Amino acid sequence: EVQLVESGGGLVQPGGSLRLSCIASGFTFSSHWMSWVRQAPGKGLEWVANINQDGNEKYHVDSVRGRFTISRDNAKNSLYLQMNILRAEDTAIYYCARDGVAAGIYFDFWGQGALVTVAS
């Protein structure tokens, strides 16, 4: 059974940092692109970043580029999101999501989400 379990969320002050982790199980982690997708309270879905199987190709949405960094450790079946210089507008549930098995990047499995709250 595919499982994605996020951790590391919490309350942080504006300008602070947080690192999210996602541990994967039930599939060959190193064979899939992985993404972070967020959802602000009461709002829609926003793709944040993704990373290829080897970790040498990464993309970030403009609003987080230079502040957030996606990474992975295939030996630990883990995906990470380092978030620096956090802003109030980064407050959201952050989902770890697996790329689907067919061509292209869509999301066939999602974690339960980690809540990040940026407030003073």
Place this chain on the structure above:
Amino acid sequence: DIQMTQSPSTLSASVGDRVTITCRASQSISSWLAWYQQKPGKAPKLLIYMASSLESGVPSRFSGSGSGTEFTLTISSLQPDDFAIYYCQQYNSYSPLTFGGGTKVEIK
């Protein structure tokens, strides 16, 4: 960036109704489109990929169609479990991947 526009934003329907949700892309995305269902407090669930391919385990009352810039998600006979928010997502362009604003299907 490719913008995805869903309509309607809210849809009121009854059990047994045929329901259609539309998603329009700001430029052609061929068939690189997925549909998701999200219930309150839960993560999204994949329904359809490649515009019309049904994800394993998803009931056959869900279907997707379209290509280019206009797409539809149809629920042939709405069931109580289907009241949720539905999102489309384009993956023609990898950066950024973009979602539609969502369509809430509520009980009439």
